Amino acid sequence: MELWYTEKQTPTYGITAKIKETYVSEQTEFQKLDMIETEEFGTMLVLDGMVMTTDKDEFVYHEMVAHPVLYTHPNAKKVLVVGGGDGGVIREILKHPSVEKAVLVDIDGKVIEYSKKYLPNIACGLDDPRVEVIVNDGFMHIHDHKNEYDVVMVDSTEPVGPAVNLFTRGFYQGIYDSLKEDGIFVAQTDNPWFTPDLISSVNRDVKEVFPIVRVFWANVPTYPSGLWTFTMGSKKYDPLEVDESSIPEIDTKYYSPRLHKAAFVLPKFVEDLVK
Numbered sequence: 001m002e003l004w005y006t007e008k009q010t011p012t013y014g015i016t017a018k019i020k021e022t023y024v025s026e027q028t029e030f031q032k033l034d035m036i037e038t039e040e041f042g043t044m045l046v047l048d049g050m051v052m053t054t055d056k057d058e059f060v061y062h063e064m065v066a067h068p069v070l071y072t073h074p075n076a077k078k079v080l081v082v083g084g085g086d087g088g089v090i091r092e093i094l095k096h097p098s099v100e101k102a103v104l105v106d107i108d109g110k111v112i113e114y115s116k117k118y119l120p121n122i123a124c125g126l127d128d129p130r131v132e133v134i135v136n137d138g139f140m141h142i143h144d145h146k147n148e149y150d151v152v153m154v155d156s157t158e159p160v161g162p163a164v165n166l167f168t169r170g171f172y173q174g175i176y177d178s179l180k181e182d183g184i185f186v187a188q189t190d191n192p193w194f195t196p197d198l199i200s201s202v203n204r205d206v207k208e209v210f211p212i213v214r215v216f217w218a219n220v221p222t223y224p225s226g227l228w229t230f231t232m233g234s235k236k237y238d239p240l241e242v243d244e245s246s247i248p249e250i251d252t253k254y255y256s257p258r259l260h261k262a263a264f265v266l267p268k269f270v271e272d273l274v275k
């Protein structure tokens with residue numbers, strides 16, 4: 001008997017993956033958590049039926065959340081990750097020697113617990129001495145920490161369930177207030193094929209708060225449509241003004257000094273969403 005996991009990315013379209021084994025299937029306080037072993041993508045974390053990360057393609061998303069923004073800010077020392085309980089963004093942040101402290105705030109401790117157990121290559125940085133892990137609502141944390149962070153990264157689930165507040169203008173204002181006077185933030189902002197309105201509304205809201213707003217993209221095969229966007233809001237530094245020759249070649253498999261600015265070149269139908 002074959003067992004397949006299907007993610008309905010829209011009510012009428014989805015992807016399906018053949019399962020070798022189910023490690024966890026549990027309703028946590030906040031969401032349905034599944035940890036499964038798939039033939040094609042290895043171990044896969046699924047929350048509320050949506051692929052969060054997989055052993056095979058995780059590097060794309062985690063590198064692209066962490067490195068464009070950390071090579072735009074000239075000297076980030078204190079960084080906040082909202083969400084990101086699988087630890088992948090934290091692992092990438094730790095590749096930056098300027099970072100003295102990385103704070104991770106995820107609302108669901110079970111994601112952290114099971115990621116450490118079943119996704120050790122992704123969660124490996126969570127026990128680093130530079131990392132502080134807090135189980136809390138990122139929306140609350142942001143509003144309790146003013147003028148504190150050089151960089152904020154929002155690695156949340158989709159704007160449903162516990163993450164619904166993390167795509168609002170009020171949250172972006174809260175991020176602005178939690179950043180230092182030259183701070184930058186980046187958030188995953190979904191895909192232009194199935195959620196174009198979200199990309200446009202986030203862009204509009206972030207532009208009302210930040211003077212510099214840039215959108216970039218990456219190919220994440222297990223995310224809806226595979227074309228994934230990220231939105232950066234900055235108080236002072238522009239990612240397009242970075243001198244690529246100042247970006248070192250570090251241990252990555254997707255991001256590179258050559259890709260830094262290229263990632264901000266959008267297909268025309270995506271440009272039209274953020275004009």
Ligand code: SAM
Nearest residue numbers: 083084085106107108111137138156157162163
């Ligand atoms: N890369 C994935 C994506 O783009 O959808 C996100 C992965 S990460 C595991 C998403 C995390 O966001 C989950 O662990 C979830 O618990 C967390 N999360 C959702 N709402 C949150 C909130 N309000 N505060 C903090 N963390 C939240």
